[in-house]
Amino acid sequence: MGATQSAPDRALVEFEGVTCGYDGEPVLRDVDLAIPRGGFVGIVGPSGAGKTTLLRSIVGVVPRVEGRITVGGRIVGRGATPGVGWVPQLETVDWQFPATVREVVLMGRWAERRWRAWASKDDRQRVDRLLDRLGIGGLADRHIRQLSGGQQQRVFLARAMIGDPSLLLLDEPTSGVDLKTRDDILHLLAELNADGITIVLTTHELNTVAAHLPWVVCVNGRVIAEGDPDQIFTSAILGRTYGADLRVVRQDGIILVADAAPHRLRDALRHRHDGFEHAHHEHVGPDHEHRESDGAPPS
Amino acid sequence: MSLVTEPFAYEFFRQGLFASVLVGALCGMLGVYIILRRMSYIGHGLSHSVFGGAVVGYVASINFYLAAGLWGFLSALAINATARRRRIGADAAIGIITTASFAIGVALISKTRSFTRNFEAALFGNILGVTPTDLIIVAVVTIAVAAFILLFYKPLLFMTFDVEVAPIYGVNIGVVDSLFALAMAATIVASINVVGVTLIAATLVIPSTTARLLTDSFGRMIVISTIIGAVAGVLGMYVSYWLDISSGATIVLLEAAGFLVVFVATTVTRRRRSWTEQPVSTLVHDRTGDDLG
Structure with a gap:
């Protein structure tokens, strides 16, 4: 080959x-x-x-x-x-797992010196540099749960990128x-x-x-x-x-895809009328639709 | 001082102490993986499986360690294979395989009553009966499992954390998982004489769960859990000697007491911290909640 x-x-x-x-x-x-x-x-x-x-x-x-x-x-x-670096869906991560940011990022480099349990100085410096580059420098010793959603995403991005x-x-x-x-x-x-x-x-x-x-x-x-x-x-x-029946709207170089099914359409209309939203009354739909949510049958 | 040195005069105590320290450390170390992989039930089940294997080995006059170890390892692999079939849950697979193994042991014992005593020791542990061979086995298994954890630290951690993603990064799950099953079977077989079939699950689960409360780092969790297990082994032997109660039960009770202390302490400090850090708005919100209630 x-x-x-x-x-x-x-x-x-x-x-x-x-x-x-x-x-x-x-x-x-x-x-x-x-x-x-x-x-x-x-x-x-x-x-x-x-x-x-x-x-x-x-x-x-x-x-x-x-x-x-x-x-x-x-x-x-x-x-x-x-x-190849892989970033999983955040929802699949076990956030209770005892792992610091550094421990997670270094998983991406496990195959380097694979028989050695502890991180080398080089490993640690690489992690620090990468976290700086991704805008989450200084968080290396935090537990992964103690981060915001954006920071968590960056941790897994860092794990994917540690192998260049x-x-x-x-x-x-x-x-x-x-x-x-x-x-x-x-x-x-x-x-x-x-x-x-x-x-x-x-x-x-x-x-x-x-x-x-x-x-x-x-x-x-x-x-x-x-x-x-x-x-x-x-x-x-x-x-x-x-x-499904999808409509595509193009306006000023913006593409907007809308589902023609009613509930999706309502969401899409809200996007389109963004800004006008407050000028309208809240009760757009028929009254019975609004009662649906609080009218759960007693069990 | 003599309370501490006096029991050393007895050979059985020295051997028992050595065995219980190693078994405590061994179970503490491996237990970290077992609780994080949510395999506590497997640990519990495997010890019962091993019991069945031990009885079969006895009846067929095969070496105890060989029979029990092989039986335990095969049970672990069988559980893995059964649980991979989508229609059978892992918990059901464990229930079927390990309980059937245990039942084989019970059936054979009820047929031949002559060796009931030995198996009472296997069920509840009998540290007084630890032989030099047992000690060697415990030492070898401890060293082997420690070496396994040290050498496979990185792939084991990756697999434990995320079994879906680890193979994408090149971790050979089949190999690491089989070696882990082997380590688990060996640990259980080596521990049986010290803590007994019925108590092994506790020595696997309690130190590691306690360690989890004390740290958020995986590396530190392994060290802390190993130390807790070893310390419980030492103290357990002494308390068991002084109060003349079963060594296995003493070790487990000490570990449970330690867990309770740590659990209460960490809950209190966490609550105190969150109380002092509580933003004003939350306090106000709480008060309105009271008014409404």
Whole structure:
């Protein structure tokens, strides 16, 4: 395989006819995908569509039925994929676990001097430098629970980056965090991307996350479409991805995707009429809708 | 002073002390992983499994350590394999495998009553019966498990913290998990003569839970838990000698008392700290709450 050394313009991650899944049941079929070096890619799709499976297959932890995946020209197989950092969904982290920020970040470097239990001076300095760079310097000896949502996300970002990866994979990095944190995280990722790190993330937030990314892959059991959201966020493509009636509104370079189902539409309308909200009465909908919440039947 | 030095005149006490210090430290050390992986029930179940293996070994006149150790290790692997089938919960898998093993032991004992006494010792521990061979086994297992934890510190920590993400970073879960099962089976077999089948779970769980209350760092938790276990081993032997009560029960009761003290102390200090740091708004809120109530 030495002959296929990656040319500069060659894609960093390549899926060639990949079918993969768990327990012999494919979650994704016939995926052909190329993620360029330096790319910033979002994967969108409904729940259970295979977003996370697509991400996990890049690091070789999803059993493959057919096809092959390469990262930097190397075929992904069993064992770790070198040069890749993984950031899990924050909701999956056990926050009661007794671990300091430093202990968590150093997990990302476990394979260096793997038989040595304690951290070297070099390890400690690397952690300190990285935490400074990510804006959470001085928190190394805190317990992971004693941090804000944004700081917690940065800790796991630091664990992914301690091995100097060229590719960062993030599973729903903006789920479960507040608006400001979400923007902070996206800006931080954009900075890292500007430093040359390729970034691939999954998200279920079309308007607030995916629409701002330069490249988006729509997934539902297979790749439905990929491209610049300006081009591929259309009712037809999103409808096929989500199996729902979605409307796409474009105004002043802003893309807004709205679910035509009533409850989702109401949320979307609130976004559109943001600022006018206070000029209106609270009771927009029919009265009985408001009683629903407090009119729970006595048990 | 003589209270401390006097029992040293007896060989059984010296051997018992040596064994109980090692077993206390060993269980304290491994217990950290067991509680963090929420495997307390496995620890409890495995000791019962091992009992079944020991009886089978006795009847078939196979070496106790070989039979019990192999049986325990296979039970641990069987639990892992059964629990991986999605329709069976891990707790149910443990219940089935370990209780069936235990039942085999009970059935064989009820059939041949001649060795009931030995197995009373296995159930409740009998430190007076610790032989030099037992001591060597305890020492070897302690050294081996300590070496395992030291050498596999990083992958073990990663796997314990997040078993989903660790393989992504290259941790071979299959290997580390099997070695861990082996360490657990060895620990239980080595501890049986000191604390007994019925009390092993406590020596695994109490020191580590106490240590958890005292620190937020994983590394420090292991050190503290090991020390608590060893100290409980020493004190337990003395108290058991002075008061003439079972050594296993004494060790467990001391550990439980230690946990209680730490639990109360940390709860009080935490409450006091949160009281002094409580923002004004919260205090006001509390008062309005009272008014409403």
